[in-house]
Amino acid sequence: MKEYIVSARKYRPMTFDSVVGQAALTTTLKNAVKSGKLAHAYLFCGPRGVGKTTCARIFAKAINCQNPTAEGEACNECESCKAFNEQRSYNIFELDAASNNSVENIKALMEQTRIPPQVGKYKVFIIDEVHMLSTAAFNAFLKTLEEPPAHVIFILATTEKHKILPTIISRCQIYDFERMTVPNIINHLKMVADKEGITYEEEALNVIAEKADGGMRDALSVFDQAASFCQGNITYKKVIEDLNVLDADNYFNIIDLCLENKAADVMVLLNNIINKGFDGGHLINGLAVHVRNVMMAKDEQTLPLLQASASQTEKYKAQAAKCSSAFLYKALRIINDCDINYRQSSNKRLLVELTLIEIAQITQPDDEGAASGRCPKRLKSLFKRLMGERPKAAMQVAAAEPSVNRHTAIAKHNAEKAAESVVSASEGSSTDNSMSNGDGAKAAQPAMTTNLRKLKLGSIGKTFANLRRQGEEPQMVAEQDVEVVDNGEHNTFTEDEMLTQWVGMCNRMPQQMTGIAARMKNMMPTIKEFPNIEVVVDNEILLEEINKIKGRIRNTLIKALRNSDITLTLRLAKPEEIKRIPTNRERFDELKNTNKAFERLSEILGLEVS
Structure with missing residues (x-):
């Protein structure tokens, strides 16, 4: 039986003309052989499997050929060429730097460079994967590489050019090999x-x-x-x-179904693909490449960018004629968002399904599609309707929730009310009966509007999250709006309401102001002479930063509290006013120590510090 040789070795190029996809580099090397203008060191770099080592061997054989052709190729008939082809040449040495990367190996190589060639003109040293040499080996190699003997030529090959010392690179002629098309x-x-x-x-x-x-x-x-x-x-x-490659017809079918708004059929097709063992992320990546290729097929100028066979190119052109550019742009953006969020998603299949549904809805009008039952209405319009139907009472209840994490005074006040009502309710029914009429009903109202299950410490921000979901809270005033806002309102407000709006404003500040927003949350603004609000700042640097946005803060509070007369005063804290900010545990313990009713309440409800 004839010995089997893999195609990569059997059909390895033996001449420059047989090298695939590197015409510019091979032409340069052939011209160097013809003219005899040879450098003492070459660096071949590029991705794996593109012909770096192959070109190095062909070049080494052509350099030592005794009768090169007019095109700069080796003759394959002289003694040097025959010795190389039979792998018995003593003038061409190959060194694997991955396993010979020490200083001793380089020193042994340097000793061999002193001996001139017995047959041929040059001794050629091919060092493959040269980036694997140690730093000490590189340094030992520097002097010889810069000024080698006249009969020595080095050819270095690597897949990771960035790992080679700049002093090595500067001593070589660099040839960058391209990926095969x-x-x-x-x-x-x-x-x-x-x-x-x-x-x-x-x-x-x-x-x-x-x-x-x-x-x-x-x-x-x-x-x-x-x-x-x-x-x-x-x-x-x-x-x-x-x-185990996903059939490209699946991508064509998905886009065709999405163009027809058939989300249900897309879901069935996705289920069949997943049942075959393909991952949802693999599908998304392939779909992104497919949509990109369809976009390239829309214009004759971008057709060369497809890098597909002739039959595949015709399929892309046919589907591109059906798709509008707006559809392709939106589909690519949706797919890219899915790819970004895929790794962090805990329900990856649902994320892929929602992505395909969104793509199927791109061409669907806002007021159509639900009657046919083939796909749901636009998610955007659905969310708008749900927000419009949300009762405003929920906002009022949410506004009554305590904010314990950063403002101990408000938390203490609300917790005392809740504790007293719960403790009194647990002590007997006589009190409950007495609260059913007259003033008793009014007294019970604060306890009813306080959700006792949400009294865990560290829950700051819940109130403002509820407000944001309803779209009813004022946003931070733009940077350019530094003039005083006069909305013509002069409503009164309490210090608790002012603190609530202060924290809400900090939560809504832009991302670039995250640091200053976190510091502002720890402050406790007070009303000195209504409606003058005073803010005490711990240090001069922070005071200077807040002063830069003082006008914006004031305008935001005017809109939030509906009072155009509000003034904002900032001052540096006195030494005796600077106090260490207590932790959540310390605040919790303080409430228990200072209020027996709250202590009993925490035991009854099992309150914890979150």
């Missing part, structure tokens, strides 16, 4: 298939070329695998089954 890989695979007597479908070779990701060696390895599975007849269906 899909058409180039397909043409080379056709040549190999014809020589091996293997039949194929062009769509199948296109899948193999895309799987290789620009590397010819990877493409030939996948080709051998597919040839073994298909037993000499490489078909599209067998290749996607062997390589």
